[in-house]
Amino acid sequence: MTKCTMPSASFPRCKGRRIVASFDGGDVTSDGGILLLRQLDREMSLTRAVARRLTDERDPQRCHHRTQTLVRQRVFGLALGYEDLNDHHALRHDVALQTAVDTDGVLASQSTLCRFEQQANRDWAVAIHEELIEQFIRSFRKPPKKPLYLDFDATDDRVHGEQLGRHFSGYYDHYIFLPLFVFCGDQLLASYLRPASRDAAHHAGAVLALLVRRLRQAWPEVRIVFRGDSGFCRPLILNWCDRHDVDYIIGIAGNKRLAKRALDTDYASAIRFEESWEKQRVFGFIEYAAKSWNARQRKVIVKSETSRRGFNTRYVVTSLRGCSAEWLYDHRYCARGEMENRIKEQQFLFSDRTSCHAWWPNQYRLLLSGLAYLLLERLRRIYLKRTAFAQAQVNTIRLKLLKIGAVITRNTRTIRLMLNSQCSEQDLFLKLVSKLVPG
Template sequence: MPKCTAELIEFGRLGRRIVEANFRGGDLSSDGGLMLLRQVDRRIGLTRSAAAALDDARDETRITHSLKTLLTQRIYGLCAGYEDLNDHDRLRRDTLMQTAVGQTDELASAPTLCRLENRATRAQAVALNRVLVEQFIASHATEPRELILDVDASDVPLHGDQELAQFHGYYDHYCYLPLYVFCGQAMLACVLRPSRIDGARHAAATIKLLVARLRQAWPETRFIVRGDSGFCRQNLIRWCERHGVDYVIGVARNKRLHEIVAAEEDRLCTRFEATQTKQRHIAEFRYAAESWNIERRIVTRLEYGAQGANPRFVVTSLKQDAAVVYDQIYCPRGEAENRIKEIQLDLFGTRASSHKFAANWLRLMLAALAYTLMERFRALALAGTELARASAATIRVKLLKIGAAIVRNTRRVQILLASHHPMRETFLIAARALAP
């Protein structure tokens, strides 16, 4: 156990030498990699666009920190692992954080950042969602031939008296139920909702708005909507059919579907009992539920193993072979869940501790912007490196958390990075890729 006296910390001896530490090192930082994020941000204009999308009702003659500075400080802090506003009471004096944000004086305090969140409105959250879409469009040099829009939902646990806090039986706690839309690794929409609703609520309206904007930019692009059985709703499917958008969406199992595949399941059962090897078969048929106005194509994946039958059903407008539809198009849908984990766990999208619903939505949008910054960093600077497919948390630990000393005078700011950092070569590759 180290022995602490005031700010002097004793760590015993190394031979005849006394080992001790204190917090009087001066302008040192543990976040040397933040300068890489600054370069990404300058290239894609993320925080600049976010600030331009929001209204600032403050009196310009009485403010010290611009809206862009506040957003940049908060987003960079999330990327660096500082989820709480209280962290900024000390970070505001961190010379490297100041340099990354673009300031030479103290940054905003925790109360100032808190006031930013408490002034939030739903209109601001909607405006930041538009920023996500514009960032996605700007990330493409040419019109894509096909885009798959993944729609999914998750829970944001609540532990206080937040507005619209409701108990959710499936998750077994009080929570919000945000709706996400991804295209590949890019986030296109993030809609915070109360939890006592249908999980597909607002999905059709969100997809409609997204497709309308994307078609303005890319009129020839083909769109496919993909989701699990929680999004098998007629308003979404019929909208897709009316507007030339393909879909591949899971269908919840029911008695009638089981009856249709019963004969094939019996054959799989017989083969399993004979071989003791799991049996798998993909087939298709036409099906019309009572709520459907027409028959639609159902692709089914049947499995039989030691646990018994395990069928899955997917409704789709696609014309490809059934095995291609299920294995190559529908199954990769699960990758969206990894992206949700990044925003909610790695970038603290679950920190909904404000009382106001709109403030919590803004917090989630800040996490979404931080995710977008990290995703563009991965794409622009880390391609071909060992971190090309790394999560936001891994990138933070291996590339952002670098010890650095900062020497600032009237002519220059020198950032002296740790000489023996193990990711030194990767850092240099990223810095070259992001050079102006």
């Protein structure tokens, strides 16, 4: 039935004027910057490549939405801040999103997207991970001359339902998944969902082996360094790295034997503190062989810190040579702390929205978040270099460059977005368009 009158809301007067609000503005979007994502996706061929790798069991004769359209709709939605499938009930009518996805019709509903996600399986996870690696390799014009530092870390992903694979963690005091992330610098290489009932390093060695094999297929001479905290200091990983010429710098948990060998470094730190009563840090090397290392001696960095709060001694096992212990600790091991910000950005893109009951759809959702991150990370790394947003997090980029209000008109010849005249980043937006759109 046609609505002859539009409901409206009234607010208190402003300077004697009535204030009336109603939803009769026509085609207006809050996501005018989505066209930047469209151009980035075209440049990278990201969603098209992913869609080609996925097996779709739907009957093509009965499908209104292609695999590529469904993947693109979800990835763009996450990048714009729409974490739930429910959001697409209204979002499917947004002309800006329809334009970005390259269609004139109504997009897929939440039920269609949900049914598509339920097809996810192990092959989908492998296929999308393969595309993540290929995107990383293609980001280099020439073989990298500097070492590639592969940062491994796990994080908690809280679950609030009866999802398969959930497990109660005493450390986090909640039911969680424990996904494994791998980054090289700011670039995502793996986003692997795991149950929290397993060790923090579960399958990390296998993931490392697969990454090293593919990277050395592309660049046989590349130097690779494995970096992680003490949760990844496992004999299996260390031995594999030694056999395959992969360097490592990994935290190691303290124990009585390490503390005994580090006494000289602790003593030097304490003496300096007593002389100045200011916090002191002293670094040194020791040789150490755990029983599980089959009596093999490895070099361990000792960082002894003494302050008014007492002693704080840390240990890092490494195969790197030719540098001081302090330089290796500060400039190589501590650099892994930047990965915490990258994991936080995954959460800004709703990597923790793993609310499906089945396992593989949740893995698929985790990877969709990773694909959205790839688009925004490339925008930052390539096109926002030497701008105020060169180090901005993805949620800031989303707010400033994607969430731009616009009025849309569409006819047979033209789709026009009349962007908000008061947008604070107009010059930067136009500059990005000039770089992204071929002359």
